[in-house]
Amino acid sequence: MKIYDVANFPNPLRVRIALAEKNATNNVQFIPVDLMNGEHRTAAFIAKNPAASVPVLELDDGTYISECTAITEYIDHLFEGPSLTGSTAKERAVINMLQKRAESMVLEPVGTYFHHATDGLGPALEIYQNKEWGQKQKEISLKGLSYFDTVLADNTYLAGDHFTIADITLYAGIGFAGFAKIDIPADLTHIHRWLSLVAERPSIKL
Known part of the structure; x- marks a missing residue:
């Protein structure tokens, strides 16, 4: 492959x-x-x-x-190993739902903010920008982070006790936010706890 x-x-x-x-x-x-x-x-x-x-x-x-x-x-x-997408019908549905929310509520709006409201990847690649739209997407990403803070108030990981693709997507989105200079509010304590936990995984340390 x-x-x-x-x-x-x-x-x-x-x-x-x-x-x-x-x-x-x-x-x-x-x-x-x-x-x-x-x-x-x-x-x-x-x-x-x-x-x-x-x-x-x-x-x-x-x-x-x-x-x-x-x-x-x-x-x-x-490949063998712990499932990232769920084993039962309910697990698969919940993980899929949260993974999609992590995309649409954090990762994608952060990307839109980066490409529209900052210099992004430079003028050769950013051939169209709408700064107002980009700033609006930053607001959406922050609301998304607040939502996931409430999810993590009751769960070790997004979908429960196990690390899944939903966690991977949110982690990538937050990393992108940092690169785009979007600060994670300090009062999102459950997000910060989760970030510390995820950062210790061998897959993240590679």
Whole structure:
């Protein structure tokens, strides 16, 4: 298997954490994408993923899989180890719900803020910006963090006692927030407790 990505970018990070959680990192060949010079917008890359985004998983039979949730689910079912996506119908539904909320309420609005209300990746790549929209998305991300603080008031991890893809997505979103200079409010004590817990996982320390 090959994964086309950019190391330390938020979405590639999600997949790399999932691989580490399954002790499967060595089963994948990472192919760096020169995003800063627009490789993701070339015809060759768009043939792999029409959304022109990373990461993209290439299977040995030539199948391309994009979208972090799809890639992570494939990894979770392919390799042995604790499930990241749930074992029962209820677990799978709750994890899927929280993972989607982590995307739509934190990670994605942080990304929109970064690309629209800051210099982002620079003028060569940020060909359209709407600063007002970006600032609004920052507000949404902070409301999202407040929501997850309430979730973590009653849970060790987002979906209960076990680390899942929902935690991975929120962790990547908060990391992106830090890069975009969005501070996590000090009064979100459950978020800060959870961050300290997650930071000690071997998959995060890699």
